[in-house]
Amino acid sequence: MRPSTRTVAESGRNRQDPAHRDWSDRLARRTAGEDGSITAILALANAPDVLNFSGGFPAPEMFPTEIVGDLAAGLFRDDAAIAMQYTASQGIESTRAAIADHLSSIDGRRPADDELMITSGGIDAVTLIARSMLDPGDVVAVEEPTYLGAVTGFTGWNAVMRGLPMDEEGLVVAALEELIESGVLPKLIYVIPEYQNPSGRVLSESRRRALIEVCRQHGVLIAEDVAYRELRFAGERLPSLWSMAPDCVVQLGTFSKTFFPGVRMGWAAGPPQVIAQLSVAKQNSDQCAGALGQRLVEAFLRGGHFDDQVSRQRDFYRTRGMAMDAALRRHLPDDVTWTTPTGGFFCWVGIPGVDTEVLAQLARENQVAFVPGAPFFAERVENHFARLSFSRATEAEIDEGIARIAKSIQSLRARRTT
Ligand SMILES: Cc1ncc(COP(=O)(O)O)c(C=O)c1O
Numbered sequence: 001m002r003p004s005t006r007t008v009a010e011s012g013r014n015r016q017d018p019a020h021r022d023w024s025d026r027l028a029r030r031t032a033g034e035d036g037s038i039t040a041i042l043a044l045a046n047a048p049d050v051l052n053f054s055g056g057f058p059a060p061e062m063f064p065t066e067i068v069g070d071l072a073a074g075l076f077r078d079d080a081a082i083a084m085q086y087t088a089s090q091g092i093e094s095t096r097a098a099i100a101d102h103l104s105s106i107d108g109r110r111p112a113d114d115e116l117m118i119t120s121g122g123i124d125a126v127t128l129i130a131r132s133m134l135d136p137g138d139v140v141a142v143e144e145p146t147y148l149g150a151v152t153g154f155t156g157w158n159a160v161m162r163g164l165p166m167d168e169e170g171l172v173v174a175a176l177e178e179l180i181e182s183g184v185l186p187k188l189i190y191v192i193p194e195y196q197n198p199s200g201r202v203l204s205e206s207r208r209r210a211l212i213e214v215c216r217q218h219g220v221l222i223a224e225d226v227a228y229r230e231l232r233f234a235g236e237r238l239p240s241l242w243s244m245a246p247d248c249v250v251q252l253g254t255f256s257k258t259f260f261p262g263v264r265m266g267w268a269a270g271p272p273q274v275i276a277q278l279s280v281a282k283q284n285s286d287q288c289a290g291a292l293g294q295r296l297v298e299a300f301l302r303g304g305h306f307d308d309q310v311s312r313q314r315d316f317y318r319t320r321g322m323a324m325d326a327a328l329r330r331h332l333p334d335d336v337t338w339t340t341p342t343g344g345f346f347c348w349v350g351i352p353g354v355d356t357e358v359l360a361q362l363a364r365e366n367q368v369a370f371v372p373g374a375p376f377f378a379e380r381v382e383n384h385f386a387r388l389s390f391s392r393a394t395e396a397e398i399d400e401g402i403a404r405i406a407k408s409i410q411s412l413r414a415r416r417t418t
Contacts, residue, residue: 030158051401053370053388056197056227056257056345059320060392062313063260064305071299075292083295087288089279091118095298099267102301103251106230107243114272115246117279120289121264122227122254125278126153126190128268129223129250131285132277133188134159141179141186143171145348145376145385147197147225150190162186163379170196170203173210180218188221193241194229195344198376198387202342205238212245221274222249228344230258230310233318235342242269250274255297257345258310263293317345317391320398324390327402333409345391348373354412356386362408368401 016022075083082092090096096116104110119125126149134140136158142151144163151161162184164175171191179186191211193203203211215222224241242251250270255263266289268278282288300306321341328338328347338349351359356372363370373385386405390398 031156047369050364050367050369051397051404052392053368053390053401055371055392056389057392058257058261058313059316062309062316064300064309067300067303067305068260068296071296071303072292075295075299079295083292085291087291087294089117089282089288090275091116091289092291092294092298095294098298098301102306103253103267103269107240107251109243109246111246111269112272115275116267116269117275117282118289118294119252119266119268119278119282120286121256121261121266122225122252123149123153124264124282124286124289125252125254125266125268126150126223126225127156128278128281128285129188129252129274130154130157130159131281132274133221139184139186141176141189141220142378143191143196143199144378144380145198145373145382146190146378147192147227148375150225151376151378154190161378163377164189166196166199166201168201169207170201171207171211173207173214176211176220177214180214180220185218186220188223189215190223190225191241192225192227193238194226195231195342195346197227197344198346198371198373198385199348200339200341200344200346202235202238208238208241208244212241212248216245216248220248221270223252224249225252227252227254227257231313231317231345232343233314233321233341247271258306258313259297259300263296265289265293265297317343320390320393320395321347323395323398324388324402327399330399331403331406333406336409341390345389347388347390349386349388351384351386351409353384353416354409355383357383359386359405359408359412362412363405366404366408368404368408370405 095118100110100116119128130153134157138159139162140154140159141162141164143166155161162179165172170193176189191203193208195202211222222241226240240251242249250268252268254266268275324347325340335352336349338347341347357374360370360372371387373387374383376387393401
């Protein structure tokens with residue numbers, strides 16, 4: 001790699017009007033190719049006057065505003081010395097204890113003190129892993145498709161991404177074995193076992209066992225992202241990878257979907273050596289997750305509000321997920337496929353022969369927004385998928401939005417045949 005120092009002569013050649021300087025030649029080579037896909041999704045997700053199926057955003061109706069208002073007032077009144085102060089990089093001890101108890105009730109395993117840290121949401125946990133584990137050129141295996149934020153988090157640290165196929169049971173573990181047998185040993189594998197973003201799929205129990213066996217044998221760290229797992233509205237809870245193999249799994253969690261994303265709170269639970277290094281990485285990035293958010297999460301959990309909250313959410317998102325499933329069935333052509341959601345926020349729709357980037361533009365003209373599938377593929381090029389989020393649209397909006405997408409598909413296909 002060329003050293004990044006520029007000579008005075010070089011900078012002189014590029015002399016410009018200082019008031020209108022173009023900064024692009026000053027960007028780090030490492031980040032210059034980053035394309036801001038997530039920024040575009042977030043911008044789209046907040047666009048007014050559209051039926052919005054973009055963004056993995058919780059419905060604002062589900063924010064526990066009254067409870068949080070009361071808890072926050074109590075913290076400002078009685079707890080300012082902690083809630084308004086810096087904290088240790090690993091997180092406030094009592095908050096970690098509350099999250100450890102919470103994980104114990106969900107996972108049947110309580111992380112020890114050195115196995116758990118608090119992060120500033122789920123994406124922070126992903127980037128801390130990338131920062132602590134990856135040297136340039138290291139291989140990271142991911143499900144294909146997968147969460148865009150994780151792919152950009154890993155490639156931001158110059159990782160080489162290898163995409164592994166999925167089927168109805170989730171990740172095809174045999175493909176990981178084949179990759180390893182071909183001489184490529186990933187340093188880590190990132191998976192979303194429940195209601196995967198974007199496919200909505202769940203990793204079956206037998207695949208979970210198989211994945212652990214392969215990773216244990218070859219020393220591959222599993223990063224298990226459980227962002228949506230509490231939002232289950234059909235089927236059984238399956239044991240988490242971390243509860244099955246705390247020796248080789250780091251669980252990355254977030255309160256963004258269950259509590260509210262504005263609080264930016266999450267956790268990482270994993271082998272002590274890994275957690276210690278993530279804490280060092282946190283010191284060198286934002287130093288600590290915000291104390292106010294930590295104390296709010298702690299008070300929310302200790303106040304016994306979490307179970308009520310997720311049970312309200314499950315009912316709420318089940319209704320919307322089923323409405324989207326029904327609308328897709330009602331309006332879309334017979335050759336279109338999708339996953340009927342059993343939890344989470346997403347339907348992943350395959351539309352044969354349609355470039356969904358083009359479809360998204362056309363749908364946008366008809367005041368409907370969704371995310372085209374191509375950026376969710378780390379390696380393969382697939383452009384006929386779309387991710388539709390049902391979390392923020394009402395049942396009526398879902399029906400109308402899907403009908404408009406169906407019309408857009410029809411007119412695209414008609415263009416092709418004329
Ligand atoms: C699978 C997955 N992991 C992590 C995140 C990020 O969580 P947070 O908003 O807490 O950073 C998201 C957000 O959409 C997600 O879909």
